[in-house]
Amino acid sequence: MTPRPGTPGSQIASRLGVTERIFVGPRMRKLLATVEEGLDLVEARLAGELKVGDSLADVTSRYLYEAGGKRMRPMLAILTAQLGSGVTDDVLAGATALEMTHLGSLYHDDVMDEADRRRGVPSAHAVWGNSVAILTGDLLFSRASQLMAQVGERAIRLQADTFERLVLGQMHETVGAQPGDDPVDFYLQVLSDKTGSLIAAAAETGVVFSDASDEYAAPVREFGERVGVAFQLLDDVIDLSADAEETGKVPGTDLRAGVPTMPYLLLGRATDPASQALKVTIDEGVARISDGADPVILDAPLAQLRDHPATEATRRLAHEWSDRAVAALSPLPDGLVREALTRFAQVVVDRSS
Secondary structure, eight states: OOOOOOOOOSOGGGGGTIIIIISOSGGGHHHHHHHHHHHHHHHHHHHHHTOOSSHHHHHHHHHHHHTOOOOHHHHHHHHHHTTTTOSOHHHHHHHHHHHHHHHHHHHHHHHHHTOSEETTEEOHHHHHOHHHHHHHHHHHHHHHHHHHHHHOHHHHHHHHHHHHHHHHHHHHHHHOOOTTOOHHHHHHHHHIIIIIHHHHHHHHHHHHTTTOOGGGHHHHHHHHHHHHHHHHHHHHHHTTOSOHHHHSSOTTHHHHTTOOOHHHHHHHHOOSHHHHHHHHHHHHHHHHHHTTOOGGGGHHHHHHHHTSHHHHHHHHHHHHHHHHHHHHTTTSOSSHHHHHHHHHHHHHTTOOO
16 A cells, blocks of 8 residues: 655744744734645645645645645745735645645656655655655646646746756765865855755745735845745754654665765865865765665764764754845834744754754
8 A cells, every 4th residue: 555644734944943943023913824825825825736646646646735834935925025015826836736746756766866755754755665755746847837828928937047046956976076166166156056946936926926026036035045045954963853754854874875964065175184084984874875885884874973073063053044145134114024034944943854
């Protein structure tokens, strides 16, 4: 029998601590209600768009959706839409399509990273194999494009430009830094493309399709991209967490698969003998795992990396990018939306999962 995760609840906003940490105080209650209402609309639209007539595709395409998710991208679109006329039909369609694009990318990412779990459940390729997982991701990309086409040419271009960056980011991550590239700068660009571009598109969608002032589009786009980098940098710290129950992933999943993360890259910059020895141990362990060794051989080295100053430096870097995201909001008018976006940027780097 095919495993099926539980169905997502309606109060998606609470998954990022929105109620407690972003929409604080009585002034925010109306905005909170608006956001949660908008997220419920996105959730209903997602459920409908992910239904497929084919019995196998219907199960696989809804698999990771039903495992949950923070719905961070639709949340941003709904928030920035409040700078205009609110959650219009076009905002709803755009937010849904971008979340579907994100979901599709997860199927591909897990295949390329050889990840066994996602959102606390077995990854799709672990259940159905690589080919079905990849094709499911392609199906979701197709469905997202169809939805964007209903909005119009500007939405299609936004989707296409974002998808191009997603692919280039994944390609560059796969090939790795080239001679002459600074590994840290190269990695930050990969994060901007793979993660930041889609979050930026969501923030821009809320402005563009709510008929907000065009002068707000560039600031929220820059905000979204910087928040995306901050989010992924903090994910690199979380990837080393020992609490697999909380994160839904085996600690060090990325590094065990040979995918460099910021703590590893900063470890490589350290010149003391202990750090250099730890890096060699990790490199040797990754090579052995690639040749078929049990991934547990990296348990102890990754625990050392978790406690290494490089990991704390990564956390600080995430906060720096969060601060840069907030700075990008300066052209926006003072008010609840800007305040909520500011808190949003702070929440994504203070989370533990």
